[in-house]
Amino acid sequence: MHLVEKANKEAIERILNAQPTLIGIGIAIEEIPGMDIKTILHAGPPITWDKMSGPLRGAIIGGLIYEGLAKTEAEAIALAESGEIKFDPCHHHNAVGPMAGVVTASMPVWIVENRGYGNKAYCTLNEGLGKVLRYGAYSEDVIERLKWIEKTLAPVLKEALTLAGPIDLKSMIAQVVMMGDEAHNRNKAGTSLFIRELAPHIILTSFANDEKAAVLRFIHSNDHFFLNLSMPACKATLDPAGEVKYSTLVYAMARNGTEFGIRVAGLGDRWFTAPAEIIDGLFFPGFTAEDANPDIGDSVITETTGIGGFAMAAAPAIVQFVGGTPQDAMNFSKTMYEITEAENNAYKIPVLNFRGTATGINLLKVVETGILPIINTGIAHKDPGVGQVGAGLVRPPMKCFEDALEAFVALMEEEGIID
Amino acid sequence: MNKINPLFKKELKVVNVGLKSFATDLKQQDIQVIHVDWRPPAGGNERMAKLLNKLK
Numbered sequence: 001m002h003l004v005e006k007a008n009k010e011a012i013e014r015i016l017n018a019q020p021t022l023i024g025i026g027i028a029i030e031e032i033p034g035m036d037i038k039t040i041l042h043a044g045p046p047i048t049w050d051k052m053s054g055p056l057r058g059a060i061i062g063g064l065i066y067e068g069l070a071k072t073e074a075e076a077i078a079l080a081e082s083g084e085i086k087f088d089p090c091h092h093h094n095a096v097g098p099m100a101g102v103v104t105a106s107m108p109v110w111i112v113e114n115r116g117y118g119n120k121a122y123c124t125l126n127e128g129l130g131k132v133l134r135y136g137a138y139s140e141d142v143i144e145r146l147k148w149i150e151k152t153l154a155p156v157l158k159e160a161l162t163l164a165g166p167i168d169l170k171s172m173i174a175q176v177v178m179m180g181d182e183a184h185n186r187n188k189a190g191t192s193l194f195i196r197e198l199a200p201h202i203i204l205t206s207f208a209n210d211e212k213a214a215v216l217r218f219i220h221s222n223d224h225f226f227l228n229l230s231m232p233a234c235k236a237t238l239d240p241a242g243e244v245k246y247s248t249l250v251y252a253m254a255r256n257g258t259e260f261g262i263r264v265a266g267l268g269d270r271w272f273t274a275p276a277e278i279i280d281g282l283f284f285p286g287f288t289a290e291d292a293n294p295d296i297g298d299s300v301i302t303e304t305t306g307i308g309g310f311a312m313a314a315a316p317a318i319v320q321f322v323g324g325t326p327q328d329a330m331n332f333s334k335t336m337y338e339i340t341e342a343e344n345n346a347y348k349i350p351v352l353n354f355r356g357t358a359t360g361i362n363l364l365k366v367v368e369t370g371i372l373p374i375i376n377t378g379i380a381h382k383d384p385g386v387g388q389v390g391a392g393l394v395r396p397p398m399k400c401f402e403d404a405l406e407a408f409v410a411l412m413e414e415e416g417i418i419d
Numbered sequence: 420m421n422k423i424n425p426l427f428k429k430e431l432k433v434v435n436v437g438l439k440s441f442a443t444d445l446k447q448q449d450i451q452v453i454h455v456d457w458r459p460p461a462g463g464n465e466r467m468a469k470l471l472n473k474l475k
């Protein structure tokens with residue numbers, strides 16, 4: 001239908017013309033629209049406390065302790081149950097969060113501006129792997145690390161960024177895809193490029209040498225540091241496409257650990273949800289599939305933009321972390337062209353003769369072909385307080401797309417565009 | 420049938436559409452076969468196929 005095709009052309013142009021740029025670091029309550037001390041943001045579609053999975057509950061318990069709103073686990077649970085705390089998706093506040101995706105008022109956040117369209121996106125700073133808040137861990141060392149991020153890491157990086165000036169994340173992501181990252185579960189090149197960009201400016205900040213050294217050591221020790229930059233870059237890229245009426249492009253996919261949700265441009269802010277899937281993956285020593293929580297996190301915003309699982313052919317080494325073979329990685333990237341509208345103008349895969357990554361998931365193509373987007377992802381333990389137990393591959397439930405198609409056709413009928 | 424019989428006296432080159440097991444069987448008998456990964460629209464889900472048609 002011409003109307004839908006025209007809308008999709010407009011939406012894909014908005015995605016391809018996006019210019020996500022890192023412009024600074026701020027504090028969540030000061031920067032994120034609609035944020036206050038009693039609001040906790042989380043990954044995925046909306047969810048109430050009683051339906052939250054273990055890792056999301058764990059991260060919220062940790063968030064309440066971190067904010068000083070509760071002193072103990074029991075106090076935090078009582079407060080969460082009381083109804084005094086407002087739980088809201090990151091996506092409703094121009095933000096994204098990996099895994100549990102918990103953002104509280106005092107947390108420092110990256111500020112990314114889409115210079116093509118003027119919109120902004122926010123994300124916290126990555127804490128590292130293993131026992132961390134985003135995987136639902138909330139022990140004393142987890143809270144201490146969050147405090148260090150707030151008091152040292154973020155201020156040092158903020159000053160360094162002021163000295164460095166804005167950083168073009170689109171160019172940086174284009175480079176990391178050429179260097180063997182796919183910017184979701186492999187961020188070695190991204191983290192390295194980022195530290196290379198900022199190190200000269202970190203040295204020139206007004207902080208003590210031991211603080212500067214601690215910042216550089218922390219980033220160096222955390223291969224996933226760049227994830228929390230690629231994610232808001234993708235969020236900032238996609239949001240303008242979400243405003244194109246009659247477009248069937250998917251502009252958000254996200255999971256809260258209980259449900260998977262998608263949003264379609266022509267259907268505005270509505271979420272189409274279904275129970276989150278269990279991830280097929282590789283587990284850390286001592287853990288099995290029995291320990292796994294269902295799919296969780298906003299990091300699937302990378303796949304929605306055409307990187308992550310869609311760019312796995314560019315990052316064959318990732319199969320050692322998420323499972324499968326390099327040939328599988330190649331096949332995943334190639335298959336995604338069947339369900340997308342365009343080839344990316346910046347993110348290109350060398351081994352596919354520099355073909356642009358499959359970009360712009362079209363709801364109609366997903367339902368017609370039965371091919372679901374491929375996602376690579378971390379696996380959280382199902383119990384609060386444990387942390388990450390592995391990584392693997394997963395797909396969204398088809399029901400999200402089928403329900404969205406029903407709603408899209410209903411909308412077109414209501415508006416008298418079709419019979 | 421008369422017209423088709425000579426075909427079986429030649430070397431067969433098969434394009435298999437749909438179910439992969441047909442192609443696998445032929446391969447096991449050393450017959451050249453190309454498999455086309457084809458599925459009916461919406462995987463045969465009539466309701467979804469009908470909705471998709473409305474938008475065409």
